[in-house]
Amino acid sequence: MGKKIDPHLWSDDAEPHLMGGKLPSGEIVFPMPQGDAAKDVEPYKLSRHGRLWSWTSQGFLPKEPYEGPGSGPGEGPPDFQPFLLGYVELPGEVIVESRIVDARLEDLELNMPVEFCVVPFNATHDTFAFRPLNQAREKAA
C-alpha cells in the first residue's frame, strides 16, 4: 500500500469510506471542506455503494498538476496509462467524481451499481476509485 494521496480523503477503517461533510442544514457535500469553510461541518463517512451517474475516458496525458504515470521526470505521453472516470451517485447523500476501475468503457452503463475501493495511483501514492459491483464480487471470490 502506498501513502494516501490526501490524508483526509478516506477513512482508515478496514473497509474505508470516502469522507464527505454534513452541513448544519443536513446536506451532504464532497469533499469535506477545509479551513474556515469546515466550521460547523461534521465529517461524514460516505456510503461505499452507489450508482454510475456518468462516465468518460481520459485518453491523453493531463498537464500539471497531474502526478500519475507519464508525469514524472524523463516520462512523457508514451508512459501515460489511459483511465476511466465518472460520477457516482451515493443514494441520499451526494454525487462524487471518481476514477472507475476494473471495467471496460463499453461495459459502463447508466445507474450501474458500483463499490468504493482504494487503488494504487503512482509509485508512492494510492487514490480512491469505484468499481462495478459484480466485478468486486468476482475478485473477492
Next chain:
Amino acid sequence: MSENVYIIGAGIHPFGRTEERSGREQGVFAVREAMKDADLEWTDIECAYGGSAAAGSADIMVNELGLTSLPFTNVANGCATGGSALVSAQMAIASGMYDLALAVGFDKHPRGAFNAKPADYGLPEWYGQTGMMLTTQFFALKIQRYMQLYGISRETLGRVAAKAFRNGAVTPHAWRRSEIDLETIMNAPMINDPLTKYMFCAPAEGGVALILASEKKAKELGALSNNGSVKIAKVAVKTRPPDSFEVFQAGVSIKEGGKPTVLASKAAFEGAGIGPEDIDVAQLQDTESGAEIMHMAENGFCKDGEQEEWLANGWSERGGKLPINTDGGCIACGEPVGASGLRQIYENVEQLRGRAGERQVVTSDGDIPKTGYSHVYGAPGLSAVAILER
C-alpha cells in the same frame, strides 16, 4: 438607465496562431480595425474595458494606441472576460456618464488543453494530482449523461463538428478553414469518450474589439442609418445557482439544481422583450460538440432530445431555420478565452449588418437577420448572453 446603447464599430484579429504577434498586439490590431469601422480616432474613445486570461493586462494597450488619459479598466473574469467587458462598457454609456466606450478581449494560450490549478478554484490538490481537473472531462461527462437521458446519438455530435468546419471554411477570421467530413470526425482519436479530437475546440489566439455609443452619439455620427450599427437589446451575465452541475466539481448535489445558462438566457429574453422564436441567428458556446447540443436546449431554442432531429435535418445550418455558430464557433475558430465571447458578438454584428460575405445568413423573407443571440459559458459555472437587434 433606459438609454439605448449601440455597437457602431467592430474589429477582429483573425483567430488561430500568429507567431509574430503577442496576444495584446492582436488586441491592439482589433481595436484599430474597430475604430476604422466606426470612422473614429483613438482620441475619441472616452473609456475602455478589456482583458485576457493568459496574455496580460489590457490597459497597457495605451502604449500603442495613445496616451489619451482615458480610464481603462482591466477585466479578469475567465471565460466571461469579453462578456463582462461588454456589460461594463454598456453600463458606462447607459448610465449617461460616457458617449463612446471600447470593449476589447484578446488572448494567446499555449498548445494543448488548459491546465488549471486546484487552489485557484478553491479545490483540494488531490483533484488535480489524480487527473480529474480537466475541462474536457466535464464536457464529456455532461454530454454522456445527456445522451443517455435524451437519446442523442454519437453521429449527432459528429454532425455538429462537421457543420462547424463547413462554416469555418467560409469565414476569414476562423482558424480551421477546411471542411472535415463526418466519417473523419467520427473515426478520429478519442479524447474523452464520446468526444473525438475533431469535436473539441482548442485553446488559440485572437483579439476582438467593439465600440459602443449612446443613441445621441450614434445619431450624431450617422451610424443609425444605412445599417451602420446594431442595438444591444440586452446583455445578461449569471453565475451558478445552488445545486448546479458545473466544470471543476468533485461533488455534485443529488438535487437537480438550476443552470447559469438557463438563468442568463431567461434574463436576456425578458430584458429584450422577445423570445427564442424571434431570433434569426445564434452563436452558442461550443467548447465541444456536446456543449452546442445541450446549449441549444438550455437557451430555449429546442426541447431536450429534439437536437437529434435538428441536426439530421440541418435546421442549425446557415440555410436552416435557426443558423447556429455561423463562423464555425469555437470548434473552427479556437478559444482564446478573453476574446471568445466577443467573437460571437462580432459575428452577430457582421450578420446583422449584412457584411458576412459567403457565410451571410438570409432569413425566410429574403432579408438579412434582424436579431442575433450569443451565449458564452465557462468555469466556474457562469454564462453571458447578449441579444442584438437592428
